[in-house]
Amino acid sequence: MAKPIVAVVGRPNVGKSTFFNRIAGRRISIVEDTPGVTRDRIYAEVEWLRYQFTMIDTGGLEPASEEPIPRQMRNQAELAMEMADVIIFMVDGREGLTLQDREVADILRKNNKPVLLVLNKVDTSNQSEHFYDFYELGIGDPIEISSELSLGIGDLLDEVVKYFPDTDEEYQDSDSIRVTVIGRPNVGKSSLINRILGEERVIVSDIAGTTRDAIDTPFSHDGQKYVFIDTAGLRRKSKIHSNVEHYSVIRAIAAIERSDVCILMIDAQEGVTEQDKRVAGLSHDNGRALIILVNKWDLIEKDNKTTNKFLKDIRRELGFCQYAPVVFVSVLNGQRINKILPMIQYVSNQHTMRVQTGVLNEVIAEATLMNQPPSDKGKRLKIYYGTQVSVRPPSFVLFVNDKELMHFSYLRYIENKIRESFSFEGTPIKMICREKP
Ligand code: GDP
Numbered sequence: 001m002a003k004p005i006v007a008v009v010g011r012p013n014v015g016k017s018t019f020f021n022r023i024a025g026r027r028i029s030i031v032e033d034t035p036g037v038t039r040d041r042i043y044a045e046v047e048w049l050r051y052q053f054t055m056i057d058t059g060g061l062e063p064a065s066e067e068p069i070p071r072q073m074r075n076q077a078e079l080a081m082e083m084a085d086v087i088i089f090m091v092d093g094r095e096g097l098t099l100q101d102r103e104v105a106d107i108l109r110k111n112n113k114p115v116l117l118v119l120n121k122v123d124t125s126n127q128s129e130h131f132y133d134f135y136e137l138g139i140g141d142p143i144e145i146s147s148e149l150s151l152g153i154g155d156l157l158d159e160v161v162k163y164f165p166d167t168d169e170e171y172q173d174s175d176s177i178r179v180t181v182i183g184r185p186n187v188g189k190s191s192l193i194n195r196i197l198g199e200e201r202v203i204v205s206d207i208a209g210t211t212r213d214a215i216d217t218p219f220s221h222d223g224q225k226y227v228f229i230d231t232a233g234l235r236r237k238s239k240i241h242s243n244v245e246h247y248s249v250i251r252a253i254a255a256i257e258r259s260d261v262c263i264l265m266i267d268a269q270e271g272v273t274e275q276d277k278r279v280a281g282l283s284h285d286n287g288r289a290l291i292i293l294v295n296k297w298d299l300i301e302k303d304n305k306t307t308n309k310f311l312k313d314i315r316r317e318l319g320f321c322q323y324a325p326v327v328f329v330s331v332l333n334g335q336r337i338n339k340i341l342p343m344i345q346y347v348s349n350q351h352t353m354r355v356q357t358g359v360l361n362e363v364i365a366e367a368t369l370m371n372q373p374p375s376d377k378g379k380r381l382k383i384y385y386g387t388q389v390s391v392r393p394p395s396f397v398l399f400v401n402d403k404e405l406m407h408f409s410y411l412r413y414i415e416n417k418i419r420e421s422f423s424f425e426g427t428p429i430k431m432i433c434r435e436k437p
């Protein structure tokens, strides 16, 4: 279920973004854009052979960071080691080995995750004149590519997927709900997690078969098992400057990828920020269940309209995830904190709920009776029947006479009718139209 993560690390100008764009242009279908959510080209969904994985450029394309390059490099390498299954360490095959490459290699060698050393900018069929120098890094055989000319990229991806587990069994721990808490620095994420964990008996044993135990925290409550994703990363935040938003976004992407339920924490005093929209969009696009917590509610002066006003603002700013329940909390005072675990369990149930085809089709039939399907040039859309094809998120296929006749707004209308009947609170729904032959 959770896809493997491949991180690309390398100093500026070795060609990371070119590499990324090359792959994105050819083989990556970046998940459809959510209206109003801007997307940085720092991650991409890749399909290669029968594998699907997420590739993250830890160098990123954010505006130049204030931090000195050696520091940035260390951050990148540490992030990659924490969250990736496979690391691509990219160097410049034309320029040859540099001091910074050695420094990064020193960090990467310390972990036991697979690292592929990639010499970029090898634009000819001849080996780079520096090829053998790179063995000094102690990372194994260099793989030569040219991102500019798209040479060697397929071979590289072949090497990458060799490190993935053959089945995705390793990633599944199906009776645990995997939860990640996302939100801007200082919004109260660590406080929340520590508060919840502090009150629960933390299971310290590793999850069998995962390599992720370092950053995942399993625990149970009322007979339900949970895993907090990336928790150690949150608690160990001094390691990477938490005020570097770029890194927190990358971390959020990786955590969302591996979760069932996302908890987006918003600071009551600041309201919804651009970064909040972005990570909510990531949760939505990845089909995760979502809960919105407005934290630091204790700091807000309230009258009887305050909650509604906040709610309206959130619904307006995060229009694409109307389904997410909103809870006003104060981690500091413990206000409504006891509602959070039951809420997680609830949205997780909605996320995995299946509805019966018979009942679903009654709902669709009634919806089309109440509001006629659109028509064009005398031809009217006909929905023959619908069926739920998967969960996490619930996904429905509608079989129709002509896909072109389906309007976005009508699809939305059908989705709303489905929600009126079955709720699906807290989870996005995927609606797919297919023409019946
Ligand atoms: P980044 O800073 O690591 O993301 O590097 P960029 O992707 O921005 O590339 C830096 C420069 O190297 C750009 O001028 C690219 O056109 C160039 N470059 C990237 N890949 C190749 C390659 O395979 N061959 C050559 N000759 N130049 C490349």
Ligand code: GDP
Pocket: 183, 184, 185, 186, 187, 188, 189, 190, 191, 192, 234, 242, 295, 296, 297, 298, 299, 329, 330, 331, 332, 333
């Ligand atoms: P993180 O960066 O998102 O993990 O945020 P922290 O958990 O480190 O919290 C940042 C600051 O906000 C700390 O000083 C917390 O004590 C404070 N804080 C967290 N929750 C609340 C809250 O509900 N009310 C108030 N007033 N402060 C809070």
